[in-house]
Structures are given as structure tokens and as C-alpha cells.
Amino acid sequence: MNYKNIKVENRENYAVIEIANNKNNSLDQETLKEIAYAAKSLNKIKKIRCIGLTGNSKFFSPGADIKELKNLNSKQAKKNKLFSFVDQLDKINIPIISFVDGYALGGGFELALSTDIIIASVDAKFGLPEVNLGLIPGIGGTQKLKKFTSNQNIKYLAMSGDIISSETAMKYGIVSLIVKKENFKTFTNEFLHRISSKPRKSLEIIKKLVNSEISQKKGITLERKEFYNLLDSENKIIGIESFLSKIKPNWK
Structure with a gap:
């Protein structure tokens, strides 16, 4: 356009x-x-x-x-x-x-x-x-x-x-x-x-969670589910290694 x-x-x-x-x-x-x-x-x-x-x-x-x-x-x-x-x-x-x-x-x-x-x-x-x-x-x-x-x-x-x-x-x-x-x-x-220096996936999930129009109980359950999923992500490895090494993370 x-x-x-x-x-x-x-x-x-x-x-x-x-x-x-x-x-x-x-x-x-x-x-x-x-x-x-x-x-x-x-x-x-x-x-x-x-x-x-x-x-x-x-x-x-x-x-x-x-x-x-x-x-x-x-x-x-x-x-x-x-x-x-x-x-x-x-x-x-x-x-x-x-x-x-x-x-x-x-x-x-x-x-x-x-x-x-x-x-x-x-x-x-x-x-x-x-x-x-x-x-x-x-x-x-x-x-x-x-x-x-x-x-x-x-x-x-x-x-x-x-x-x-x-x-x-x-x-x-x-x-x-x-x-x-x-x-x-x-x-x-x-x-x-x-x-924009933060990982896009985390930003997207935070936005989705905060904007969700559900009860607090369901919201906490959803938040925990997303947290668990991110524990297996490449960005978690990158983030923690970068933090410990004191270098700028290169997010996927």
C-alpha cells in the first residue's frame, strides 16, 4: 500500500x-x-x-x-x-x-x-x-x-x-x-x-496474558503454562547464558 x-x-x-x-x-x-x-x-x-x-x-x-x-x-x-x-x-x-x-x-x-x-x-x-x-x-x-x-x-x-x-x-x-x-x-x-531488545516471543506472551479477559485463576494457570513452555525454549538458554557471561543476548 x-x-x-x-x-x-x-x-x-x-x-x-x-x-x-x-x-x-x-x-x-x-x-x-x-x-x-x-x-x-x-x-x-x-x-x-x-x-x-x-x-x-x-x-x-x-x-x-x-x-x-x-x-x-x-x-x-x-x-x-x-x-x-x-x-x-x-x-x-x-x-x-x-x-x-x-x-x-x-x-x-x-x-x-x-x-x-x-x-x-x-x-x-x-x-x-x-x-x-x-x-x-x-x-x-x-x-x-x-x-x-x-x-x-x-x-x-x-x-x-x-x-x-x-x-x-x-x-x-x-x-x-x-x-x-x-x-x-x-x-x-x-x-x-x-x-525491542527483548525477545519477541516473551513480549507477545506478556501482551496476550495481560489482555486476556478471563478470571485471575484461569489467568494464573495460563501464565504458568506459558512459563513452563518457555523453559524449553532456545531463548531461555540464550538469555541465561548471556546474563551469566554479561553479554548482549542475540534472541531467536
Whole structure:
């Protein structure tokens, strides 16, 4: 696919998808389609162990394309399965990490919530302003936020349409790390490099286990099963020998 709305760059064992359309990174159907296609394509490359999702210093993404929504009715949305491309990110085995510098609003915020880790700059802003348009979040915002924060906080965000700081988002458990703006691009590459230095199989299993919607008892049983399986893996031998020899592991 020839990308018109995003930029994709492979760097050693990780890749970066940058939202870069001429609509201030608004999420129209074509942009979402390209993000999903790029993520699925990168997931198939065995040397790629994680994916970074970024925007620019002003907008990670302000959300859905308002002009596209203006002329859209219910019948068209159902027929076109509006926003369904975001659901495809759930099928990506490797970690996807959102790096938010600037505004992540509405669908842009929900897109970040669809990834595995959110890292923000000091200046990043988050919000669900759909209520101001007579709408509600449509990419899973009211549901995906349940993994991070209280129902009361979700209602506050979705009902008020207020925009919160990265510091507040971190207090809510949404953001994992806050980075100084001047160091943000450097940190993005350093963090992706650090995650991509881990064995892909372990990263995939951790993601699967954490995302599994099963009881704790079943989850522990599944975790133990995966741990036992890895005891016979080549990567376990490589990891332990490298640790004891104090050398960098060359994962399979």
C-alpha cells in the first residue's frame, strides 16, 4: 500500500508509524485504514518486536474528521463499519506504544487507548469532547478507559468534554510515563529500542496474558503454562547464558 496519511519507518528491531496527514492528523477512514494495514504488515515481519505510534508536536490526533462526520448518517456508518479499522489493532501480537506530544482528543485519544502503553510529553493533552458535538465516543472510549480508571472519572471525561493534562492522565493510570518535551523524540527512539531488545516471543506472551479477559485463576494457570513452555525454549538458554557471561543476548 502507498501511504498518503501516515509515514512508516523501520529501525533495527522496531518500527514507527507516524500520523501525518494534511488534516492536522484528523482520523478519517483512509487514515485509520492505513494505520491498521501498516500495523498488520509490520506484525508479519519477524525481526520487528514493537511498534511506536506517533503524531506531531501539536497533534497526536484531534480525533475524527468533523467534515466526514457532518455528512455521515447511521446507515452509512453501519455499512462502512465506521472506525472498525481500530479494532484490528487488537489482533497485533507485538506491543504497540503510543507517544503523545500535543493533543489526543476524541478518536485520537481512543486510538491511543487501543495500544499497549501510552507515553506522553509534559505538554500532552487528552479528552473526549464528542459530547460537545451532540455525540458520544465511538471508538471504545467509554469501555477501554475501564481498564485504567474509575467509572466516575470516565463519566467526568465523557460528560464534560474537558481536556486533561498528561499529569492528570497519569494520575488516572492512563499514561505510564511523562517526558520533557525537548527530550521527547530522543526518548521515543530510546524506549522503543529498549523494548525491542527483548525477545519477541516473551513480549507477545506478556501482551496476550495481560489482555486476556478471563478470571485471575484461569489467568494464573495460563501464565504458568506459558512459563513452563518457555523453559524449553532456545531463548531461555540464550538469555541465561548471556546474563551469566554479561553479554548482549542475540534472541531467536
